[in-house]
Amino acid sequence: xxxxxxxxxxxxxxxxxxxxxLMQMRDEGEEFASTTAVAEYMNLDPIxxxxxxxxxxxxxxxxxxxxxxxxIEAVRHYLGWDRERTACLVGAGSLGSALIGHEEFxxxxxxxxxxxxSDPAKIGRVLHGREIxxxxxxxxxxxxxxxxxAVLCVPSSCAQMVADELVKSGxxxxxxxxNVSLRMPDGIxxxxxxIAGGFAVLSAKxxxxxxxxxGDKMADCD
Amino acid sequence: xxxxxxxxxxxxxxxxxxxxxLMQMRDEGEEFASTTAVAEYMNLDPIxxxxxxxxxxxxxxxxxxxxxxxxIEAVRHYLGWDRERTACLVGAGSLGSALIGHEEFxxxxxxxxxxxxSDPAKIGRVLHGREIxxxxxxxxxxxxxxxxxAVLCVPSSCAQMVADELVKSGxxxxxxxxNVSLRMPDGIxxxxxxIAGGFAVLSAKxxxxxxxxxGDKMADCD
DNA sequence: TAGATTGTTAATCGATTAACAATC
DNA sequence: TAGATTGTTAATCGATTAACAATC
Numbered sequence: 331x332x333x334x335x336x337x338x339x340x341x342x343x344x345x346x347x348x349x350x351x352l353m354q355m356r357d358e359g360e361e362f363a364s365t366t367a368v369a370e371y372m373n374l375d376p377i378x379x380x381x382x383x384x385x386x387x388x389x390x391x392x393x394x395x396x397x398x399x400x401x402i403e404a405v406r407h408y409l410g411w412d413r414e415r416t417a418c419l420v421g422a423g424s425l426g427s428a429l430i431g432h433e434e435f436x437x438x439x440x441x442x443x444x445x446x447x448s449d450p451a452k453i454g455r456v457l458h459g460r461e462i463x464x465x466x467x468x469x470x471x472x473x474x475x476x477x478x479x480a481v482l483c484v485p486s487s488c489a490q491m492v493a494d495e496l497v498k499s500g501x502x503x504x505x506x507x508x509n510v511s512l513r514m515p516d517g518i519x520x521x522x523x524x525i526a527g528g529f530a531v532l533s534a535k536x537x538x539x540x541x542x543x544x545g546d547k548m549a550d551c552d
Numbered sequence: 553x554x555x556x557x558x559x560x561x562x563x564x565x566x567x568x569x570x571x572x573x574l575m576q577m578r579d580e581g582e583e584f585a586s587t588t589a590v591a592e593y594m595n596l597d598p599i600x601x602x603x604x605x606x607x608x609x610x611x612x613x614x615x616x617x618x619x620x621x622x623x624i625e626a627v628r629h630y631l632g633w634d635r636e637r638t639a640c641l642v643g644a645g646s647l648g649s650a651l652i653g654h655e656e657f658x659x660x661x662x663x664x665x666x667x668x669x670s671d672p673a674k675i676g677r678v679l680h681g682r683e684i685x686x687x688x689x690x691x692x693x694x695x696x697x698x699x700x701x702a703v704l705c706v707p708s709s710c711a712q713m714v715a716d717e718l719v720k721s722g723x724x725x726x727x728x729x730x731n732v733s734l735r736m737p738d739g740i741x742x743x744x745x746x747i748a749g750g751f752a753v754l755s756a757k758x759x760x761x762x763x764x765x766x767g768d769k770m771a772d773c774d
Numbered sequence: 775t776a777g778a779t780t781g782t783t784a785a786t787c788g789a790t791t792a793a794c795a796a797t798c
Numbered sequence: 799t800a801g802a803t804t805g806t807t808a809a810t811c812g813a814t815t816a817a818c819a820a821t822c
Contacts, residue, residue, distance in 0.1 A: 335771075335774075336753060336756050336757055336760065336774070337760075337812085338812095338813085339753060339756075339774050340813070340814090341813085342749075342752050342753055342756050343746070343749040343752060343753060344749075345752050346746055346748035346749055346751075346752050347733065347746055347749075350731060350732075351733075364778080364779065364780090365779075365780080366778080366779075371733055372733050373733065375814080375815070376779090377814075377815060377816080378813095378814070378815085380779090380780070380781075381813090381814080381815095383780095384780095384781070384782090389780085389781080390779080390780055390781085391779080391780075391821080391822060392778080392779050392780040392781080392820070392821040392822050393777075393778050393779050393780075393821065393822040394778080394779070394780085394821095394822060395778095395779070395780085396780090409752050409755050409756065409759075410755045410756070410758060410759040411752075411755060415755070415758070423650065424646045424647070424649040424650035424653060425646070425647070425650035427646040428645065428646035428647035428650055429747075431646060432747070434731065434748065435748070435751070438748060438751065439755075440751060478758070479754070479758075503754060503757070503758055505750065505751065505754055509572060509656065511569065511573075511593050511594050511595065519754065519757045519758065521750050521751070521753055521754035521757065523747075523750045524565070524568055524569055525651075525654070525745075526568035526656065526657070526660060527564075527565040527566075527568055527569075528727065528743050528745045529568075529657070529660065529662060529727065529743070530564050530565060530567050530568050530631050530633075531558060531561060531564055531565065531743055532701070532725060532727055532741065532743035533631050533632045533633060533637070533661075534558050534561075534564050534631065534632070535558055535725070535741045535743065536632060536637070536700070536701075536725055536741065537631075537632040538558065538559075552557075552558070552561050559788085560788090560789085562789070562790090563789085586802080586803065586804090587803075587804080588802080588803075597790080597791070598803090599790075599791060599792080600789095600790070600791085602803090602804070602805075603789085603790080603791095605804095606804095606805070606806090611804085611805080612803080612804055612805085613797080613798060613803080613804075614796070614797040614798050614802080614803050614804040614805080615797065615798040615801075615802050615803050615804075616797095616798060616802080616803070616804085617802095617803070617804085618804090777822105778821105778822090779820105779821085779822085780819105780820080780821075780822090781818105781819095781820080781821100782817100782818090782819090782820100783816105783817085783818090783819105784815105784816085784817080784818105785814105785815080785816070785817090786813100786814080786815070786816085787812105787813085787814070787815085788811105788812090788813080788814090789810100789811085789812085789813090790809105790810080790811070790812090791808105791809080791810070791811085792807105792808085792809070792810085793806100793807085793808080793809090794805105794806090794807090794808105795804105795805095795806090795807105796803105796804080796805080796806100797802100797803085797804075797805100798801105798802090798803085798804090
C-alpha cells in the first residue's frame with residue numbers, strides 16, 4: 331500500500347521545455363547547445379540544466395556544449411517520447427478541442443486516435459480530422475483500439491463514471507483534466523492536471539513575491 | 553539578479569484541491585473536516601495535509617478535525633483568494649474559451665473582465681457573457697481597466713509581442729499558456745503553464761512506474 | 775593559451791515523513 | 799475511558815546549489 335513516487339519529477343517537468351528550446355535551436359541550425367543558453371532562456375541556473383541533462387545519460391563536450399540533435403533524441407528517449415502512445419479523448423468541449431488541436435503532442439509521441447462525446451450536437455462532427463463518436467460506443471471502440479492512455483476532459487460530475495467504464499474497457503493510464511480526484515484500482519496510472527494550481531502559485535507570487543522594489547528575476551517554471 | 557522563489561510551492565499547488573474537497577464537504581453538511589478524510593481523497597499521507605493546513609495558521613480540534621467553513625476561509629486567505637483579482641484574457645481560441653468558461657475561477661477570486669482576439673470572425677461575438685474585443689483596442693482598454701493579471705492564450709509565435717504590449721499597458725502579472733518562455737523586465741511576474749509537463753510525468757510513470765505487479769497506490773497530484 | 779563549459783563530488787536547503795505527547 | 803486526530807519536534811530524504819578539476 332506504499333505510495334509510488336516517480337523520482338526526479340521536477341526535472342521531468344522541465345524536460346518538455348528543454349525539448350522545445352532545443353528543437354528551436356536545431357531548426358535555427360545550431361549544431362551545439364550549451365546549458366548556459368538553455369538556462370538563460372528559462373530563467374534557470376545552468377547547474378540545474380546540467381544536472382537534468384545528465385539524467386538522460388548523454389555526455390557533452392566541455393567548452394562547447396551538447397550536440398543538439400543527439401540531445402533532443404536523448405531527452406525524447408528519457409521521457410519515452412521516442413515511442414508512440416495512442417490515446418482516446420473523452421469530452422470534446424473547448425478544453426478537449428484545445429488538446430486535440432495541440433500539434434506539438436504529435437512530436438511528443440502522443441497520438442489521439444479516438445474522440446468521444448455525449449452531446450448529440452457534436453457526435454458525428456469532425457474535429458481536427460477526428461470524428462467525434464457517441465460515448466455509448468466508447469466501450470466497444472476502446473476495447474478494439476486498445477489506446478495506451480485516456481485523456482479525460484469531461485465535466486467533473488461524470489469523470490468517475492467515465493473513468494470506471496474506461497478501466498473496464500482495458501485502459502490503464504489516465505490524463506485527468508476533470509476537477510476531481512479519481513478513485514482507481516491499484517495499478518492504474520493517473521496523472522491529474524489541476525489547472526487552478528498554477529493560478530494558486532501566481533496568486534502567492536502576487537501576495538508574497540516580487541513587489542517591484544527588487545530587481546530580481548523569477549523562474550517561471552514551478 | 554538572484555532568483556526569487558516562492559516558498560512552499562508544492563503545498564501551494566495542493567491548496568486548490570483541498571479547497572475543492574472542503575467546499576464539497578461543506579455542501580454535504582460536514583461541519584468538521586479531518587486531514588485523514590482529505591488525505592484519503594487525494595491519495596496522500598495525512599501528515600502532508602496536516603503540515604499544509606498548518607501553513608494557513610488555522611488550528612484544528614484534536615480528535616475531531618477542522619471547522620470546515622473556517623478552514624475554507626483560511627485556505628482562501630492563505631492564497632489571497634479572498635480578494636478579487638481582475639484579468640484580461642488574450643486569445644479566444646478553444647483554450648481561452650475553456651478558461652473563460654471555467655466557473656470555479658469565480659470562486660477563487662479570478663474575474664476575467666476583458667477578452668481580446670485578432671480574428672475578425674471572433675471580434676464582436678460574445679463568449680460566456682464577455683464580448684470579444686479587437687486586440688488593436690487592447691492597449692487603450694487595458695490602460696483604462698487596469699487588470700491585475702493577463703492570461704495569455706495566444707499562439708506561441710506572437711506571445712512575446714502581446715506580452716510586451718501588455719507590459720507597456722501596465723500589466724505586471726502574467727498567466728502564460730503559450731508555449732514559450734517570455735523575456736520580461738524585472739519585477740514582472742510570470743506563471744507559465746507547460747501543459748506537456750503533466751504528460752511528461754505520465755510518460756515517466758508509464759515507463760518506470762507501477763507495472764501492475766505491485767498493489768501500490770500512486771498520488772496523482774505531482 | 776584563455777575562455778567557456780562539462781562532469782562530479784560535496785554542501786546546503788527545503789520538503790516529506792516519523793514519532794509522540796496533548797486534547798477532544 | 800478508548801479512539802481519533804491534532805500540533806510539534808526531530809529524522810530522513812531528495813533536490814538544488816556550490817566548488818572545482820578536466821577538457822575542448
